[in-house]
Amino acid sequence: PSASTPPPAEPTSVPDAGQVLALLATADRTAAADAADVPGGSLARLLASIAASRAGLEAQLAAALGVPAPDAGSPAVATPADAATPGSPTSTAGAPSPAAPQPADVPSTDRIGIVAAEDQAGYGYEVLAAKLDDPSRSAARAAAAVHRARAETWAQAWALDGTTSDPRRATYALPAGLDDPATALALAQSLEVGLTTTYASAVADSARASRPELVAALLAASADAAAWGAPTTAFPGLPERVD
Template sequence: MEQHQLLPSASRPALPRAAATLPGRVRRGLTAGRLRRLAAAAAVVAVLTGCGVRMETPSPTQPVPDAVEAARRAAVQDVVDVEAQARATIAALPADAKGDEKRAVERKRDNLQAILDDSTAHLAALGGQYVSGLLDADGVPLPAEPTPADAEPGSQQTVDRLVQSYARARGALATQEDDAVARLMASVAVAQLTRAQTLAAAGGDTLPETDAPASAQVPDALPEGVDVDADLLPLIAAEDAAGYAYEVLSARVTEAERVAARTRAAQHRARAEAWARLAEVDGTAQDPREVAYALPDGVLADPVDTSGLHALETGLATSYATLVAEVAPELRTAMLDLLTDSYGAALTWGATPVAFPGLPERASEG
């Protein structure tokens, strides 16, 4: 085995001549001088640091939201504004009202509290306000965004704020990139509009006009993204069944109710026909319409009980909320209008108001 041995001192490589000729104290002096220079540099850094001159990375900044997040924050802004408006109006209600005035105040308070409860659920469903976790120059956490706008107390102002929020959501549906968020926004908008209608009716306030049509209409062409078998055939049958139920009802109620029932029956029958033509099943073997349908409980009772009719309208509201997420963006407002119409009719026939119309999976929220 090969072994490595130290070379004799005479055979070791010699130091460079310049270094070899330096006295030992000079070589030690070079090392000491280098240390002194390093110590001096460290002292300068310490002085500069003490004077406020620091080598730091830039402070963190808030990220720029993408289109979906920007739309979400806009929806959240409307919700927090509605919430602040309702809260301010409740706080301004008279505490010493008596008699009829007291009863009117209590009705208004109940409606405003329902708006607050809805807003809490809406804010949670939309993801809440954005909290960056960053600090301002004084080390105080930045507030959650968006912050609510200033609110002037008043039931009319609350009605105005609710309708404004509905109108903004209706206008934003066509540009929302996320289908699920669009469906949620549509549901929130419908809840806000119907709360505005109820509050205005209770307080004698004026309901502002919107861009929504007086009567919701089925589109002129078959919407892209809609599945005929899964979506339209059940919808056609549901619309036709609702029309049949109202026709039967119209023969068993008072004259005033008869006019309303016949009008509603005609609307449902017309929508069933329009959807059947768009799906190209009108009069074919695929046409799901029947001669007669099972009726809601109470329609044939004596006396007539109309409370079961709201289930038909609630089911249609669910169908149209689903279509909001499935049709092309430019047709979402048409589905919103049909959702609004169906949910409003459900309330007319006795349905309990909910925070998320057309979204049965959120029935426990709000």
């Protein structure tokens, strides 16, 4: 070849599915860590949502490959143990409750909102457990226990338990028609999607020291929403960015 002829291009290797899965896991961890560290609350909220989105993609790819998703290294919260198919979510029974940030690090409105949302989710799942057939009934019963435990953990850690500020109620308003499996499933999805919004808002409002636990709780709620068949969104917990 002449001196002006460029050398042949080096072949570009295409990552296999396992490598893509590992890259998604790294991206998930990076976004979650950045959400805990950036100075601005709005940016932290966005990064936490991105971390949840990447974790969702990671879980979908792992399920398609038939392999476990890589360990994201997040703080312990109740999350589905395995990939689930819509309408047949995995059980969250036995999963630990989150460690609660210090009360001074989380605004009062967010603390009350988190406890109320978790307790409402627990109540909603208890009602669903009476309406659904197995395996969804068992999953709803397990989810109810997890959400009730989370609400109790947060309420005690934040000194809300038994006070006039405790937002937990005996009953909550639920949609009509829960004998219809589709309506029941939609309620489960909406409970988890609502929690993603609650936790994303708390990430934005809270001090940096409290964010890791709140980000982990957002990721858990997003994963549970997907396990119940909620549509995938690019920005979990950010309703203003839903198309």
